Amino acid sequence: MHFDLTDLRLYLHILDTGNITAGAARSHLSLAAASARIRAMEASLGTDFLERGRRGVTPTPAGKALAQHARILLQQAERMQQDLAEYAQGVKGQVRLLCNTTAITEYLPEVLADFLRDHPNLDIDLQELPSARITHALRQGAADLGIVSDAVDTSDLQTQPFRDDPLVLILPTDHPLSDVAEVIFSDTLHHDFVGLSADSALAIYLEEQALHSGSRLQIRIRADGFDGVIRMVARGAGLAIVPLAAVERAKHQAFTVKPLKETWACRSLLLCARDFAALPGYAKALLPVLVEQRVSEQLDVEHRQLASDRAL
Template structure:
């Protein structure tokens, strides 16, 4: 059996990303180089590691075994790099952080920018995912730290409070609902919405809540950001659901009204989560300290 750390890291990243192309990109390798490495690993082991499909790749039974051990080895190397960073130049650690839409756009930019400026030897692999997929990623070892909504079941993981993050309904000022002070999400579903991008974690979450209410969101148009939603709602394009933090941060003309959503799931809190905070690699522990003190 012949494989090196680059092979193991590549294989783990391919499974996290779901395609060889995306996994190669995350490891800064060309597709041709990544494919050659996977073929060489399969030839060395004498068994397929990946099953190729139209939508990407998945691990075979042998691939799952390799990934399980590979994650442990990669994590141990990250511990080693952190412990030796004070003695050798050129080492650079990477923290894998998964978060939802609100954390990514409202709470993390300044915190992470300040952290990176004061820790030049640390990089951050930041990815947006719905909270349920974040939990899965943390449990499978695909990330060091996650930021999730408290609406999901995080049993088996350790959590710490991060931010209060209530959601609010925004509506044009002349809309019939503008006289209300509070409303349930189900009572809004007869109206048309300005939604977020399809791959947005919050967009997926709201679609799920509509389905739980036995209806579907009627999306007229999708915006790429909370600011885009607010601008379109102010012009009368439809209703929107955004974090209260986005409304408070808004600096433009306020041509919209906002209502509190009465649903318990809308009064959410964001939590930091990990398998074991005390066992995080040193780089990740340093970031965790910054996130909990911000």
């Protein structure tokens, strides 16, 4: 058996993405090189690790066993690198952070940029996934930290509050629903929507809620990011459901905002891990930055509220 760490990382990337092409891209390998490595791994033990299908690949029983050992070996290699980093110059660590759409677009860019500026020997592997897939990845040891909606099951993970993240309905000012006092989600499903890209975490989440209501979202067009969605709604292209945080950044646009009363829309975001105390040193360095940012923002809100009260 002759596997190296590159082989093991490639194999896990293939499992995480569901196909060899995407796994090769995440490993910065060509498809031909990745396929050759997987074939060599299978040949060395005389067994298949992957079942190939039209929609991608899934692990065989032997492949599932390999994945468990690969995660452990790569975690041990990472911790060895951390322990030795102080004796070496130029050694870089990497934090694996998975987030849903709102966290990755609304709350993290400046926070993570400041962190990277202050920690030149650390990199961040940042990926956007639906919350349910994030919790699964954390349980499998495929990530250090995750930021998820509180709607998913986190009972076997450790969590800390990250942000309140309510979703709201936005409409063109002349839309028939703009004058309705209280709009429920099922009422909107008879109208056209502007959506995010189909593979975004929030788009998948909203489609699930529509299916639970017995219908589907009628998407006229998809935009790349909340700013594009809001601009199209303001121009009359359709309705949209976006985080309140995105709306607050777009006050110069003309549109109507309606709160959604459904439980799934009144959500909060959670910072989670399998065990905060057992995180690698690199991830432990990022953790307090994420927590402190929440506290700082809460204080800013309280100060603004106090100033407003005094003005009255």
